[in-house]
Amino acid sequence: MATSPPFELEWLSRIDQLTASQWDLLFADAPPFCRYGYLNALERSGCVGGQSGWAPYHLCVRRQGQIAALAPGYLKRHSYGEYVFDWSWADAYQHHGLAYYPKWISAIPFTPVTGPRLRVAPGIQSESLLAAITPSLHHHGLSLGLSGMQWLFPRLDESQALARQQWRQRLDIQFHWHNRGYASFEQFTDTLTARRRKAILKERRCRATLTIERFEGAAITPALWQQFFRFYQLTYAKRSGHGGYLNQPFFEALGQALAENLVLIMARRGDHWLAGALYLKDKECLYGRYWGCTEAIDGLHFELCYYQGIDYCIDHGLCRFDAGAQGEHKLRRGFEPTLTYSNHLVFHPQFDEAIASFVGQETERVLQRMQVYHRQLPFKSD
Known part of the structure; x- marks a missing residue:
């Protein structure tokens, strides 16, 4: 044989x-x-x-x-x-x-x-x-x-x-959001208890004083990469005392190699950028990875890192949103244990x-x- x-x-x-x-x-x-x-x-x-x-x-x-x-x-x-x-x-x-x-x-x-x-x-x-x-x-x-x-x-x-x-x-546990065919963010929050829906809408009030923009692929210019990297470094420095595991050449190389997989969501007041969150995506899932800001604003982290991601999944028909490791607080915002x-x-x-x-x-x-x-x-x- x-x-x-x-x-x-x-x-x-x-x-x-x-x-x-x-x-x-x-x-x-x-x-x-x-x-x-x-x-x-x-x-x-x-x-x-x-x-x-x-x-x-x-x-x-x-x-x-x-x-x-x-x-x-x-x-x-x-x-x-x-x-x-x-x-x-x-x-x-x-x-x-x-x-x-x-x-x-x-x-x-x-x-x-x-x-x-x-x-x-x-x-x-x-x-x-x-x-x-x-x-x-x-x-x-x-x-x-x-x-x-x-x-x-x-x-x-x-x-x-x-x-x-x-x-x-x-085994370990993460918290992922699942798109069950929602037509809008409001339809998603209608599935939540009244208390949690009210809390989420309150957290999203920060949008009233800010302009939030999405950039994808080639629309993420070198100037935006530079601004986002500044946010990333500042946030790591505050949290961990170092500038982060990744450097600006990495993000620039990523923009060249995988442009079609990138979504950058930025927040500004007037002409001044305040914060940004970088996501990657494939045909089924959105992945929230990196974030940073220069000013602490109530609800802004949840808005850019969670709610904007949910909005994007609904708008583009993506099935799942993986917003990163750990975080029991995600439960209260509709992310399910995985x-x-x-x-x-x-x-x-x-x-x-x-x-x-x-x-x-x-x-x-x-x-x-x-x-x-x-x-x-x-x-x-x-």
Whole structure:
């Protein structure tokens, strides 16, 4: 009986070791964060690589020389910018005199968005490929001195397939807005309790003194990019004491590579810009990512980052609005709890056993929180 040719692992220290057409052939219908243009913009701008602690290490699986699968990947020397929190694991390793870093992750840097992580070529079965390469991934990780490997924010089907190959599955919760065929923002708020609808309309009063404008694609000029980046830096500096993970060359490269996927919503008083929020989009979903302002105005953050996004989804028939990680306050504004996933292969046998126990207990707590959140949704009861 004939056997299939073996899969071979190739590791790329730069995404431009492949062409855009080679990468996007597998990720063409994925969220824009998975596309070549986005990942290459991160590398070209220096947001990853160098001293960032994110060393590009993308996985290319070949069979008989042909690309069989691709996955974005990075060697990490810290856990910043991942949004799957494993600091306690790193502390436990250090307490026992072991090195937790480096580790390998398949993820989109600084971007907690669910999407495909391992894309396979036509005619190849994803789970069969994963079963075939997991031993090789384990062996390669050990040869590099890694503590383990992680897949962050994979789709549910990918996470389940990884779990069946003994990659420990973790759960977390985000809050997403769902478009149920609303014809207007008012029709959406009519589905909410009177108290919550009144609160939202009160928060939107800031529009009365401001002009809010949408810019898409090529309409986002260099001057607008410069103004938006100033907002982004100021907000990060106030919140975190640094200028943010991303730089102006990244945003400019993003504007060139993925113009059709960008929406910039800006607020001004007279001729003076005060705030901006940058979104990415695909055919089904709007992704709220970055925001900043120069003046604190009641309700302005909620307006630019939530309500304008809902307006855009309704106007353009998008099914879902992912406004970013965490944020229980989104519940009160009609965003619904959504499970997210990560999977972890821990090389140290004793730590793997301890982490498996931790993850099991954590899963129970997450599912209990999901039930609580569903009870807190502000929609009218039937």
